[in-house]
Amino acid sequence: MKNYELTVLIHPDLESDIEAPLSKVRSLIEKNGGKVIAEDNWGKKKLAYTIKKESFAVYVHMEVSLPSEAPLKISNTLNITDEVLRYLLVTVDEKLKQAIEAAAQKADASSDEE
Numbered sequence: 515m516k517n518y519e520l521t522v523l524i525h526p527d528l529e530s531d532i533e534a535p536l537s538k539v540r541s542l543i544e545k546n547g548g549k550v551i552a553e554d555n556w557g558k559k560k561l562a563y564t565i566k567k568e569s570f571a572v573y574v575h576m577e578v579s580l581p582s583e584a585p586l587k588i589s590n591t592l593n594i595t596d597e598v599l600r601y602l603l604v605t606v607d608e609k610l611k612q613a614i615e616a617a618a619q620k621a622d623a624s625s626d627e628e
Contacts, residue, residue, distance in 0.1 A: 548580035
């Protein structure tokens with residue numbers, strides 16, 4: 515299974531009951547053999563341009579682990595889901611992630627010495 519990052523823009527009218535569309539996305543991931551590693555709700559933000567006549571959206575970022583055939587199935591389903599305005603599903607570059615973590619540890623170590 516590979517690691518992916520999934521960012522979902524949810525319809526702003528659903529902000530008060532955000533758990534319903536999020537549980538739909540989570541169940542979609544689990545039905546396709548994946549699992550949610552981490553989830554971060556970034557809240558309601560203004561969009562750079564209107565999408566489906568909406569100027570705002572609720573941003574939710576997830577780190578997921580998926581089998582190789584799941585991203586296509588998830589993309590096809592999210593394309594026709596009414597609650598989702600847009601989404602972005604990308605693979606995580608493990609080497610880059612490790613390099614960033616190493617740089618952060620190095621920065622922490624150098625700040626501790628001062």
